[in-house]
Amino acid sequence: xxxxxxxxxxxxxxxxxxxxxxxxxxxxxxxxxxxLTIISTILISSIMLRHINVLLTVLIILGLGLCLxxxxxxxxxxxxxxxxxxxxxxxxxxxxxxxxxxxxxWGVLK
Amino acid sequence: MNELxxxxxxxxxxxxxxxxxxxxxxxxxxxxSFVVAILLPLIPIISNYGFHYFGGHSPLIDNENLLSSxxxxxxxxxxSTFHIGINYSFEGLQKILLFFLFIVGFLAxxxxxxxxxxxxxxxxxxxxxxxSSVTAMLLSDDxxxxxxxxxxxxxxxxxxxxxxxxxxKYETAMKYMILGSIGGPILLTGIGFLLALVGSVNIxxxxxxxxxxxxxxxxxxxxxxxxxIFFGWIYSVGLPPFHTIKSAVYSKATPSGSALLQALSVVxxxxxxxxILRIYSHLPFVHGIIIxxxxxxxxxxxxxxxxxxxxxxxxxxxxxxxxxxxxxxxxIGTNLSITAALFQGINELIITALLFIGFGAIxxxxxxxxxxxxxxxxxNIPKMxxxxxxxxxxxxxxxxxxxxxxxxxxxxxxxxxNFPELAIIMILISIVTFMTFIKIFHAAYLKPKPKDLIVExxxxxxxxxxxxxxxxxxxxVLGLMPDLVVKELTTFVGGLx
Numbered sequence: 001x002x003x004x005x006x007x008x009x010x011x012x013x014x015x016x017x018x019x020x021x022x023x024x025x026x027x028x029x030x031x032x033x034x035x036l037t038i039i040s041t042i043l044i045s046s047i048m049l050r051h052i053n054v055l056l057t058v059l060i061i062l063g064l065g066l067c068l069x070x071x072x073x074x075x076x077x078x079x080x081x082x083x084x085x086x087x088x089x090x091x092x093x094x095x096x097x098x099x100x101x102x103x104x105x106w107g108v109l110k
Numbered sequence: 111m112n113e114l115x116x117x118x119x120x121x122x123x124x125x126x127x128x129x130x131x132x133x134x135x136x137x138x139x140x141x142x143s144f145v146v147a148i149l150l151p152l153i154p155i156i157s158n159y160g161f162h163y164f165g166g167h168s169p170l171i172d173n174e175n176l177l178s179s180x181x182x183x184x185x186x187x188x189x190s191t192f193h194i195g196i197n198y199s200f201e202g203l204q205k206i207l208l209f210f211l212f213i214v215g216f217l218a219x220x221x222x223x224x225x226x227x228x229x230x231x232x233x234x235x236x237x238x239x240x241x242s243s244v245t246a247m248l249l250s251d252d253x254x255x256x257x258x259x260x261x262x263x264x265x266x267x268x269x270x271x272x273x274x275x276x277x278x279k280y281e282t283a284m285k286y287m288i289l290g291s292i293g294g295p296i297l298l299t300g301i302g303f304l305l306a307l308v309g310s311v312n313i314x315x316x317x318x319x320x321x322x323x324x325x326x327x328x329x330x331x332x333x334x335x336x337x338x339i340f341f342g343w344i345y346s347v348g349l350p351p352f353h354t355i356k357s358a359v360y361s362k363a364t365p366s367g368s369a370l371l372q373a374l375s376v377v378x379x380x381x382x383x384x385x386i387l388r389i390y391s392h393l394p395f396v397h398g399i400i401i402x403x404x405x406x407x408x409x410x411x412x413x414x415x416x417x418x419x420x421x422x423x424x425x426x427x428x429x430x431x432x433x434x435x436x437x438x439x440x441x442i443g444t445n446l447s448i449t450a451a452l453f454q455g456i457n458e459l460i461i462t463a464l465l466f467i468g469f470g471a472i473x474x475x476x477x478x479x480x481x482x483x484x485x486x487x488x489x490n491i492p493k494m495x496x497x498x499x500x501x502x503x504x505x506x507x508x509x510x511x512x513x514x515x516x517x518x519x520x521x522x523x524x525x526x527x528n529f530p531e532l533a534i535i536m537i538l539i540s541i542v543t544f545m546t547f548i549k550i551f552h553a554a555y556l557k558p559k560p561k562d563l564i565v566e567x568x569x570x571x572x573x574x575x576x577x578x579x580x581x582x583x584x585x586x587v588l589g590l591m592p593d594l595v596v597k598e599l600t601t602f603v604g605g606l607x
Contacts, residue, residue: 034416037542041409047531075417082354082414086285092351093292101337
């Protein structure tokens, strides 16, 4: 499917995804801006991997770009994961601790 | 020895204890709080740079008589340079940061005194304990001492949330405490590992041992200690995954309480951040990890701020997102970037306090924080709205305000360090911050007033207008004359690295 159609369809989904709030022009444009911000910043920041390996960077950017665009709209999913639920907070806290300590411990020793 | 240095911690603690004992004696509590709060910013100004050794326990090398009487087994080895007791170090950073912290503390107390008819000694106890805790953290050269005061600061923060009138304050405070029960002990465990390896919790001593190869700084214990301390740091400052609860914490307190909470968080961020840099910056991956979490904090917070509809929550997310800039400066790790990060920290402390108190006036008048239900308030509070607009510009980095100066320095440092991607992201996030701010400003002040919106006829307290005015003046002065603080910070960072 054409990328433009994908983006167009995902924008149409915004209305349903944020139906809990009053739908205004501001809400939809904010959600679109947030969507574009998150995609662009993730892609730009992944360019920093060039300090490790250029080929790896190219592959990761292509993979990330494809993954991000095909999973649009991302922001509604992100909002759902970042609500005030203690369960979700605990889950991400433990996950972060596990990844952080494992990566530092084994990543450096090997 | 400089006797004024510990007074910056001791005076607020004594004031806190007295105010707590005074309880509900309203007029005495208000007077005493005001007097102590206005005196506090003077202490860092009149105090000279130097060290304070608690109990007079200076390193042996500073005491020639004692050193000469000791066996060569002690006097001729590095043990003689070690710090026996707790010591406070007061330099350019501490002077500037504590001055602005106490200014924000004074303005928060001044606003709190005037926005409430009755104020309890217990509430003032929490505020002064919070101030003294983060002051001790910034001054201390002892990481365990920092941890103790960090825990006190967290408890003070929870108390400040509970003193608000928000319906969800208990739930948010409880969640913060539960997450703290993970973050705090993890941090302490990290410090324990470090102590087990090095035999000291003094940061200067630890750094000395690493630099001179007295310990294996790539040993599993050392690496593990970094992981745990770093995790404790991201909990303490609200970087992901703690950004959600941190923004919730900010949004549940009173406006003056939120202003103070974020100021405490900024000082905690800088204190622990500098400790981590001093101990672990030789490890190759440390800067990358700091950059990763800072970027994640900026991106997640700003996108959440964009789609939020609660005014206080939006400012909370913006405040957390701005912390990411400080983290990026630390992560880049050059002299210029760390100086810029410290400057950004000072600016954020001031700007976010301005926004919390400025937007607090809206909630005070309407009792509503949902921006979809607000509108047309510029006719009710024109002066405040203009000052808040300028404060928002400062946060977004619009010249010639202070936020512009620090962000420009950060962008320059990223370019100099061969990280153009970071420079682009910082510009992008500044633009989105600007957009978010304009969105809430339009929603609250400019769009037509909803028919069902009831605005109280009482005026916004003059204290709030005065507070926002003073903070705005600081923003403009630091924007026009950044060298007032940057010179001192540059000297401090030069001695740090």
